[in-house]
Amino acid sequence: MRLRTTMALVASATTLAALGTAPAQAAEGANRLSGPSTGDPDVFLTYVGCDNLFGAAQPPQSRLNLGPYTAPMGRRSLGLVPAASGTASGPFTRFDSLASFDSTVAVASTSGSQGVSYVMSITPDNVPGTAWRGRAALSAPPGSWTTVSTAATAYDWTLVDLATLSPLGPAETATTAAFAAAHGDGAGFSIIGFGCDGSSFNIDEVRGSGSTFDFEGTTLATAVDVNRTSVDAGQSVSLTGRVTDPGGRVTGDPLVLESRRPGGEWGAVGDLVLGGPGGLARVDVPLTETTEFRWHRPESQYADEGWSEPVTVTVAEVPVAAEVATSK
CATH class of the missing domain: 2.60.120 (Jelly Rolls)
Structure with a gap:
């Protein structure tokens, strides 16, 4: 500046x-x-x-x-x-x-x-x-x-x-x-x-x-993107986070991924993620159940903390095998 x-x-x-x-x-x-x-x-x-x-x-x-x-x-x-x-x-x-x-x-x-x-x-x-x-x-x-x-x-x-x-x-x-x-x-x-x-x-x-x-601090916007919103149990999804300033420029601010069961409490998934190519944060997460994700932008010297809107990834239920009756 x-x-x-x-x-x-x-x-x-x-x-x-x-x-x-x-x-x-x-x-x-x-x-x-x-x-x-x-x-x-x-x-x-x-x-x-x-x-x-x-x-x-x-x-x-x-x-x-x-x-x-x-x-x-x-x-x-x-x-x-x-x-x-x-x-x-x-x-x-x-x-x-x-x-x-x-x-x-x-x-x-x-x-x-x-x-x-x-x-x-x-x-x-x-x-x-x-x-x-x-x-x-x-x-x-x-x-x-x-x-x-x-x-x-x-x-x-x-x-x-x-x-x-x-x-x-x-x-x-x-x-x-x-x-x-x-x-x-x-x-x-x-x-x-x-x-x-x-x-x-x-x-x-x-x-x-x-x-x-x-x-005072500048106003930043945080967005989340996921490569797919429906997976089978055990499969992974790739989540990316993007922070932009009022002019739309990607700032590369570090982010923390948060997750929860729908309606549950938010918790951090791993450590602080630094911006990679293009200033985007990226994490791959394996899933066993339907989960909501969002990115948390911690407070910095020049901006207040903020969060992205949540995104839901649905995990398909594994069908339960029917019991086969036997007779003698």
């Missing part, structure tokens, strides 16, 4: 000059995500340089995780694995009012993680061709979730030339609201990122631009 890069969006003066336009209206309520794509042009995940917003950066790998610890929303979160130190990954949020702006993200790292937050804004007191750039160092300690808020963070602000991105004066430190009170309100964007030290981390409960995003 890949994150979007802001470089194509904000590295030019033309894009930054467009900060004066208001963002599109975001949908209300929490949005459940099963990957890094939000589908929202005003709030999305990206990666930037830790020392320079427009400097070199490398995309991280992403994955869904149970936890870690107790996830802020639901049971899972999005894990991000930096390719190397020096890159910060996290949510980009567009805003139309610096004075009232706030975006938040919950962060957890079992080893702790260092990060950075940037804010870019155009206010009434900066001349055309310039913009204000705010930067703040961040830290998420190990052992629990930490919520980072742009409104609660003090930034070092510098006026920069949009053509060269070079500073045009000394820096000053202020929160977003305090800076807007001193320089006037304006539109812009923010980025909250972690992983500057190269440590893996997780994020959840991303809030910004009127939207809330909760990272």
